[in-house]
Amino acid sequence: MRRINTRELDKEITAQPPKVTSQLLKRIYLYLKPYQLQVGLSILVILFASLLGVLPSMLTGRIIDEGFIGGNFTKLVTLIAASFLVLILTGLVGLLQSYLGSWLSQNIGKDMRNHMYGHLQKLSQGFYSSGKQGEIITRMTSDISGVQSFVTGTLTQTIANLATLTTSMIAMFQMNGALAIVAILIVPLLIFPIKLVGKKRWELTNESQDLNDEANELLNETLSVSGQQLVKLFTKEEAEYARYSSINENLTTVKIKEATVGRWFRMIAQTFVEAGPMFIYLVGGFMLLVNNHQGLTVGDITVLVALMSRMYRPLMQLMDIHIEFIRSLALFTRIFDYLDMPVDIENKPDATLPTTLTGDLSFNAVTFHYNEQSPILKGINFQVNEGETLAIVGPSGAGKSTIFNLIPRLYDVTGGEIKMGGHDIRDLDLHFLRQNIGMVTQETYLFNASIRDNLLYAKSDATEEELIQACKEANIHTFISNLPDGYDTEVGNRGIKLSGGEKQRLSIARVFLKDPKILILDEATSSLDSLSEGLIQEALSSLLKNKTSLVIAHRLSTIMSADKILVLEDGKEVERGTHQQLLQNDGMYKLMYETQFKPYLNEDRTLVSA
Numbered sequence: 001m002r003r004i005n006t007r008e009l010d011k012e013i014t015a016q017p018p019k020v021t022s023q024l025l026k027r028i029y030l031y032l033k034p035y036q037l038q039v040g041l042s043i044l045v046i047l048f049a050s051l052l053g054v055l056p057s058m059l060t061g062r063i064i065d066e067g068f069i070g071g072n073f074t075k076l077v078t079l080i081a082a083s084f085l086v087l088i089l090t091g092l093v094g095l096l097q098s099y100l101g102s103w104l105s106q107n108i109g110k111d112m113r114n115h116m117y118g119h120l121q122k123l124s125q126g127f128y129s130s131g132k133q134g135e136i137i138t139r140m141t142s143d144i145s146g147v148q149s150f151v152t153g154t155l156t157q158t159i160a161n162l163a164t165l166t167t168s169m170i171a172m173f174q175m176n177g178a179l180a181i182v183a184i185l186i187v188p189l190l191i192f193p194i195k196l197v198g199k200k201r202w203e204l205t206n207e208s209q210d211l212n213d214e215a216n217e218l219l220n221e222t223l224s225v226s227g228q229q230l231v232k233l234f235t236k237e238e239a240e241y242a243r244y245s246s247i248n249e250n251l252t253t254v255k256i257k258e259a260t261v262g263r264w265f266r267m268i269a270q271t272f273v274e275a276g277p278m279f280i281y282l283v284g285g286f287m288l289l290v291n292n293h294q295g296l297t298v299g300d301i302t303v304l305v306a307l308m309s310r311m312y313r314p315l316m317q318l319m320d321i322h323i324e325f326i327r328s329l330a331l332f333t334r335i336f337d338y339l340d341m342p343v344d345i346e347n348k349p350d351a352t353l354p355t356t357l358t359g360d361l362s363f364n365a366v367t368f369h370y371n372e373q374s375p376i377l378k379g380i381n382f383q384v385n386e387g388e389t390l391a392i393v394g395p396s397g398a399g400k401s402t403i404f405n406l407i408p409r410l411y412d413v414t415g416g417e418i419k420m421g422g423h424d425i426r427d428l429d430l431h432f433l434r435q436n437i438g439m440v441t442q443e444t445y446l447f448n449a450s451i452r453d454n455l456l457y458a459k460s461d462a463t464e465e466e467l468i469q470a471c472k473e474a475n476i477h478t479f480i481s482n483l484p485d486g487y488d489t490e491v492g493n494r495g496i497k498l499s500g501g502e503k504q505r506l507s508i509a510r511v512f513l514k515d516p517k518i519l520i521l522d523e524a525t526s527s528l529d530s531l532s533e534g535l536i537q538e539a540l541s542s543l544l545k546n547k548t549s550l551v552i553a554h555r556l557s558t559i560m561s562a563d564k565i566l567v568l569e570d571g572k573e574v575e576r577g578t579h580q581q582l583l584q585n586d587g588m589y590k591l592m593y594e595t596q597f598k599p600y601l602n603e604d605r606t607l608v609s610a
């Protein structure tokens, strides 16, 4: 499912070659705008460098004509000294030019990455659950790096090359108009084959980017801790290898094609460049020797050849830059596509930030569907008063987790409203809302950091005493203190160094630290050993005490201690009441009780009394 989605989105992005619109250019310009001064300075330096670039050829012409042919040694030495100075100055200006280029590109890249990361943080859970992790990482890393090299490479080179072309052409026409025209006439011959090859190269670049995304996605999926576990448990090593090697095979073919097309491009261009001087020698020689052209000297012909080769190099690069330019625009388009993804869960500009909030929670005719799917929740109504516990039970797929996701606005309702402390949660400040909700999910996510850092994620300014208190309440303090590094123990990737039960208790400690108004708890279905389970149950019951809480309950003890029970089936409420009331109904709850809860009754009782 994930893979199909990735392909679909990849296709969407690459099926549309970038359209050069004024809007797109304006948007790119916005990233340059804060650095106008540096851009201006950079352009001035480039222009100066290209003016300097004409001088060595001019000086060489004069060295030949006035020094060697004219036989003036003093002049020769002066001209050589001048050439030397120009050389040093050119080197220094080049240094300044490259410093400015990288300064600009690094700063623009930094701004884009920050902008993108900030935007990605605002995207809803829906975006991540249809996730294309490989693609997100590619956007953040290689696409933005590509854009950076556009600034240092493409953009600066375009300006530099245009300046070099202009200065060379002016200098050539000043030397000899007829020979200048001969040099320029070869230009159209260059453009046609290069254009043809450029188009093919552009297609291949796109194709290889697609395959790169696909390979990254596969690596991310299969080389993660859980991914590898899944591969191993389902003995899919060979299948995954086959999948990877097939992408790799295609990538190799495309890359080779891309490189070959690139070589053709260079070979064709190179031939024309090498042939250029011959034309000048031929026409220049005819003018000088046969026609005895007035004013044309050997030095002039040498200068013209030097200027011409100075002109063809940027011209060739400009052809390359044209391809790079389109490629960079494609990268910009890809990045902007992401930046344009709507932030569907937004903080209202006039969001309410109450000073006090009661922990009442109500669902009023709530309906919901993911994407364009058929409704998952079909008119849910309930009210949980402050301090009460509502247990939600129902078969798998009934919509229990969906109800949970709606409370902290990981998704927004598609109909009806959810109220917290009497406010529609969409009117409350999003940050405030989420700070008032604590969630303990079945799967605990821990960052690859120390236990302390993971705890501080819930409350960055928590004191050592607060940390210890929370861990004591979560029944994890003794365990942590017995570790050689105590609270500074590193938990490993996703907390791999801790057991399932320890991770859960750590996540409960996190919620204790957060001390939210409303608690949402998805009770673990996975069976832990009875000691661990007992410790968790104890921690949870002290967490639930006096707190408005919603529990997806799998254990009879939790259900029985709840104030209300809501029985859900296929996104609808089918029953509601206390345990005793529901047992008398002879409905879905009774059935679940008989089949799921009752068989574990003894075990439950033991745990409750433990």
Ligand SMILES: Nc1ncnc2c1ncn2[C@@H]1O[C@H](COP(=O)(O)OP(=O)(O)OP(=O)(O)O)[C@@H](O)[C@H]1O
Pocket: 126, 129, 370, 376, 394, 395, 396, 397, 398, 399, 400, 401, 402, 403
């Ligand atoms: N992110 C999502 N995108 C699309 N559909 C989803 C998403 N999450 C859940 N669903 C669908 O919504 C329906 C309800 O799922 P939900 O997870 O809320 O059920 P549940 O009652 O919590 O089930 P379980 O007890 O198995 O966890 C299911 O049909 C599920 O496939």
